[in-house]
Amino acid sequence: MQTRPTLAIIGGTGALGSGLAIRWAAAGFPVVLGSRSSDKAKEAALQIKAGNGAPAVRGEDNVTAAGVADIVIVAVPFSHHDATLDEIKSVVSGKIIVDAVVPLVPPKVSQVQLPPKGSAGQIAHERLGDVARVVSAFHNVGAAKLQNGGVIECDVLVCGNDKEARDAVIAITEAIGMRGIDAGPIANAAASEALTSILIGINRRYKVDCAGIQITGITANVAA
Template sequence: MKDSITMKIALLGGTGDIGTGLAIRWARNHEVIVGSRSEEKAKADAAEYALKAASSYLEEVKGKVIGMKNEDATKYAEVIVICIPALYVYETLTKIKDNFDGNKLVISPVVPIRKINKSFVYDPSIVAKGYSSATEAIADILKAKNIVSALHTIPAKKLADPYARLSYDVPFCASNDYSKGIFLELAKDLSQHLNCLYVGEISLSNLVESITATILNISINSRKWDLSIKFVE
């Protein structure tokens, strides 16, 4: 395995679908803290992810996975990933915001979508009214200076398969060069095959968050599951 930065990464709501793959893959190089509303659930899932990482990646695993309540994980970690459904983001972050240091890096894969009739539509007001994206709402709630909007188009099922290559393009937005740099390193540690493409500043996050609504509607109409994206020249 290549040399890499080693960070303490909290996955708030890391007991769910996207948290599973992030934890297993980042366990190779980082200290992953699975966050949950329940400490017991966080610890149980962390132990399960650690076992899965060890049995899948063998001697590549140099990091570890531990579990904590979301508020404790927020205080302990250097990077906070919001792995919570859009509808519960505001309530969760409002509860933990006093434990968040505004200089830490936040990564938001949050996709604010709702189903109307048989189609998915993009609606950032699910997180909070008055923002054009979930990421901008999250930055405001946490008073986060360093924030990245990314990973929305990676299917959780593929991410959680330790052997899946993840040959996808990953459009992302970042608040500054520091955030961009750390994110690019962390993305490489998920898979060397992820191709991260910078879209622009955080005010453009609606563009990247809404791609998932398009993908999900295509999935339903074409009955093809776990789709992602790749741009071609």
């Protein structure tokens, strides 16, 4: 059996990060939760059950978690985004960095308010792209649906300038029951991030839980 990559989730004690951790650990991936507090990460790791031969989920500080992983998922609040990227930069050379951060600006989180540089994904590319392979993904997946263990009828838009890195992220997406869609270069991350605010508004107006997106008309999972 092919060895599964070790996944570090920076912000792994938050709603999205822990939801992804639950899914990947159950699917058999080695998972390390990262947090500014290693004690908090270790406590959260004890609550997640590994499956399919995966080792027990670990909890570490952000730098240690990023350093031991093959793929690093950043799922922190936008207010901590830049500082977190700078914190882990020294240990992510050559690795795939998945930026799952959405630039929500309270209190109007249902209103699209993208940063001047275009998107959180573009910021991550500018800060880490000289050392790491930055991909943007997982913006439109409801954290509650990830955590409850049910089927998730949601596609994941995957953006990045490195096609091999995009393909790797699509693979780990499909390993937890969602379809990954190759959405092109990192500049396109702005569209995916903007959709999150739109979905939050849809949830409120239609009184639904975790609205998502699906791309129609695709008959194969692999982009040409």
